[in-house]
Amino acid sequence: MSEPLKIAIAGLGTVGTGTVKLIQENLGLLTLRTGRAISIVAVSARSKKNRDFDMSDITWYDDAVTMAAESDADVVMELIGGSEGIAKEVVETAIAKGRHVITANKALLAHHGAELARKAEEAGVALAYEAAVAGGIPVIKGIREGLAANSFDLVYGILNGTCNFILSNMRETGRDFEEVLFEAQELGYAEAEPSFDVDGIDASHKLSLLASLAFGSEVDFDSVYIEGIRAISSLDIAYADELGYRIKLLGIARKTQDGIDQRVHPCMVPAEQPIALVEGVLNAVVCKGNHVGTSVFEGAGAGGGPTASAVVADLVDIARGTILPTFGIPAAKLEKAVSQPVETREGSYYLRLTVEDRPGVIADIAAILKREKISVKSLLQHESNPGKAVPLVITTQETVELAMIRALESISGLDCVLEKPNMIRIVSL
Ligand SMILES: NC(=O)C1=CN([C@@H]2O[C@H](COP(=O)(O)OP(=O)(O)OC[C@H]3O[C@@H](n4cnc5c(N)ncnc54)[C@H](O)[C@@H]3O)[C@@H](O)[C@H]2O)C=CC1
Numbered sequence: 001m002s003e004p005l006k007i008a009i010a011g012l013g014t015v016g017t018g019t020v021k022l023i024q025e026n027l028g029l030l031t032l033r034t035g036r037a038i039s040i041v042a043v044s045a046r047s048k049k050n051r052d053f054d055m056s057d058i059t060w061y062d063d064a065v066t067m068a069a070e071s072d073a074d075v076v077m078e079l080i081g082g083s084e085g086i087a088k089e090v091v092e093t094a095i096a097k098g099r100h101v102i103t104a105n106k107a108l109l110a111h112h113g114a115e116l117a118r119k120a121e122e123a124g125v126a127l128a129y130e131a132a133v134a135g136g137i138p139v140i141k142g143i144r145e146g147l148a149a150n151s152f153d154l155v156y157g158i159l160n161g162t163c164n165f166i167l168s169n170m171r172e173t174g175r176d177f178e179e180v181l182f183e184a185q186e187l188g189y190a191e192a193e194p195s196f197d198v199d200g201i202d203a204s205h206k207l208s209l210l211a212s213l214a215f216g217s218e219v220d221f222d223s224v225y226i227e228g229i230r231a232i233s234s235l236d237i238a239y240a241d242e243l244g245y246r247i248k249l250l251g252i253a254r255k256t257q258d259g260i261d262q263r264v265h266p267c268m269v270p271a272e273q274p275i276a277l278v279e280g281v282l283n284a285v286v287c288k289g290n291h292v293g294t295s296v297f298e299g300a301g302a303g304g305g306p307t308a309s310a311v312v313a314d315l316v317d318i319a320r321g322t323i324l325p326t327f328g329i330p331a332a333k334l335e336k337a338v339s340q341p342v343e344t345r346e347g348s349y350y351l352r353l354t355v356e357d358r359p360g361v362i363a364d365i366a367a368i369l370k371r372e373k374i375s376v377k378s379l380l381q382h383e384s385n386p387g388k389a390v391p392l393v394i395t396t397q398e399t400v401e402l403a404m405i406r407a408l409e410s411i412s413g414l415d416c417v418l419e420k421p422n423m424i425r426i427v428s429l
């Protein structure tokens with residue numbers, strides 16, 4: 001058997017600890033599958049507390065960058081997180097020293113992916129990131145390897161386990177947002193900064209990586225249109241049910257003649273569509289290849305075990321000598337991304353207004369919709385409470401988003417509209 005493959009791990013939280021445990025538990029299998037002995041030689045985390053795995057043959061480093069520079073590891077795993085600072089230094093140092101890198105850090109790659117991929121390719125090392133997109137689902141490998149024969153014009157999915165867990169739980173149990181978010185944190189699903197999850201940033205990081213891989217363009221996180229799930233109330237969830245929809249936070253990237261449209265926002269998805277049935281911490285990614293047609297990947301999007309599974313899948317590639325370009329083509333050949341503005345979308349919309357219950361309200365709203373040439377599909381007002389606030393829900397026929405934005409602005413300015421309206425795009429994919 002050839003030389004053992006030596007690994008250094010930076011970060012021993014949910015993912016790092018899961019990775020050490022997986023390697024220790026499945027070592028025999030991994031050796032058999034790769035034909036190489038695998039050995040964790042070094043670890044680093046913020047504090048050297050007692051760990052619940054065997055540390056006896058592992059060297060501890062107080063500083064992860066020193067570990068990336070000075071340990072004799074062949075592979076450095078960056079499992080710390082964050083788009084700047086220590087995580088970036090660890091990755092850059094490892095690459096500069098000619099060590100392969102495996103990272104779960106979508107924030108880092110969303111901001112510096114093209115540049116780091118170029119550096120890794122120049123150094124002849126892997127920059128592998130299966131864990132960074134949709135956790136345990138082998139979607140990076142699926143698109144880059146299994147579907148390598150295809151070109152793509154659409155990739156979309158449920159890309160954040162925490163948000164999907166929150167939305168599913170709110171619908172199934174009626175529990176409130178904060179309580180379910182706390183549970184997602186306890187289960188190790190949420191980011192260190194959970195606003196990254198609930199404000200749609202994490203899903204956008206992942207979407208920008210998927211778009212780069214699928215379309216052969218440079219990662220363009222700054223062009224992603226982002227809305228999170230904070231504005232979704234239990235009322236919206238109940239109305240969605242009544243109208244035959246489920247609310248999902250989707251990331252959608254579409255390549256058109258005019259450029260790439262990347263968007264992350266809550267969507268009302270027809271309840272019978274397969275993606276509407278993806279619940280809890282599960283993620284799903286759907287892509288449309290020009291020869292294979294539609295492929296769907298579904299599985300656990302977060303958590304120690306599933307994410308470690310993806311980290312170690314990258315390790316197996318490296319141990320087998322499979323070093324692939326990070327984004328499927330040489331980083332120097334990635335095209336500059338041209339973005340398409342969100343206003344050009346055509347589709348239907350759900351609008352929930354809180355209005356004063358008095359004569360003329362619907363006429364005022366209808367006049368604005370008429371001016372913007374927006375046709376109403378349905379209108380729901382269940383309660384009557386004269387002179388008081390009541391919810392009014394409108395769904396529209398297909399219209400261009402710019403008209404909807406203008407209508408929303410005018411409707412928000414009406415005296416009878418008492419709260420900020422909530423608009424959710426109705427998406428049928
Ligand atoms: N938790 C999950 O389900 C998933 C997480 N990820 C990504 O994996 C990475 C790690 O996430 P988690 O394990 O959940 O985070 P975590 O907060 O549980 O663990 C982070 C680890 O990094 C260590 N760390 C922090 N600052 C450090 C420093 N200066 N030097 C050395 N170590 C330092 C901490 O001590 C801790 O051990 C992040 O990039 C995250 O976005 C990706 C997919 C799923």
Ligand SMILES: N[C@@H](CC=O)C(=O)O
Pocket residue numbers: 132134135159160161162163189190191197202301302303
């Ligand atoms: N916080 C993320 C973790 C995986 O990427 C999520 O909830 O999906």
Ligand code: NA
Pocket residue numbers: 130131132133134135136137138139140310
């Ligand atoms: Na993955």
